[in-house]
Amino acid sequence: MYWLLSASPPPDGPQPPRSLEDAQDSASEAAGWIQDNWTDWLASGVRIVFICVVAVVLRYLIRRAITQLITRMNRRAEIVDSGNALRGLLVSGERRRQRSAAIGSILRSVASFMILGTAALTVLSGLGINPAPLLASAGVAGVALGFGARNLVMDVLAGMFMLLEDQYGVGDRIDAGEASGVVMEIGLRVTQLRGDGGEIWYIRNGEIKRIGNLSQGWAMATLDVRVRAEEDLEEVRATVLAAGEGMSKESPWDEVLWEPVEVLGLDEVTLDSMVLRVSVKTMPEKSLGVERELRWRVKQALDARGIRIVDEQALALEAARAPVPLEK
Secondary structure, three states: OHHHHOOOOOOOOOOOOOOHHHHHHHHHHHHHHHHHHHHHHHHHHHHHHHHHHHHHHHHHHHHHHHHHHHHHHHHHHHHHHHHOHHHHHHOOHHHHHHHHHHHHHHHHHHHHHHHHHHHHHHHHHHOOOOHHHHHHHHHHHHHHHHHHOHHHHHHHHHHHHHHHHOOOOOOOEEEOOOOEEEEEEEOOOEEEEEOOOOOEEEEEHHHOOOOEEOOOOOEEEEEEEEEEOOOOHHHHHHHHHHHHHHHHOOOOHHHHEOOOOEEEEEEEEOOOEEEEEEEEEEOOOOHHHHHHHHHHHHHHHHHHHOOOEOOHHHHHHHHHHOOOOOOO
């Protein structure tokens, strides 16, 4: 208990140097330890700086290469589309721009993650830290996060595949099952559609089970021409084809109609009327306008030939009003 009453520290505690020689010896030992290890510290610092510089430069070069590659692909596609009017009508610049931007963003993010992650693991190894436990902990955390945010992961993966496969793009009219409309924006998680009534639908990419793209390829415009049963079929057919040929030679229908108007044949025959099925291949999303214009022209051409178009409801009403013969 004596050391508690005295001003000196306990016997087993750190002892101050009792003389100048001891202090010199301690300083010499510290200086020698620093002199023996400073080269290792300098080498490790230079190695870490070199790794960081290489990672930053490599990341910049790869991201720039990806951007230039996507820009070159877009420029080449624009040149091809300018030489092919039909294809140029199908591919919009906004659709190509957004799809390229999304794909480029994904590629740049993946490249940055791989380069910076590899550099971080190399720096940890250079500092003498074993990265294996960190990787194991990150793997466990990733599995837990994957279970907790599996819907988010599913939406992002579905959005990536939709963009890479070019299932639809901005400006396309699609049918996504529960909602349909024109695509306004495509994200990695959500797709925005503008409905026919002006409403905006936000659809999670992971919930889309099927997609019907109404803007790719071509569309068919079909209409039925109902005339009286006593009309001459050859004359009706020739009149309809003449109306379609005249329509295909006028602007803007000469670009909308991709094939000549075709009379498929008789679709229905009754005692009072017969129905001819008419069809033509058109540009996507233009079939409704083509049907209206073709119906207008066919009606005018038939009236000029004296061929009357019959209304099915009018025939039924006329039959109902006809007197019933009395039985003898």
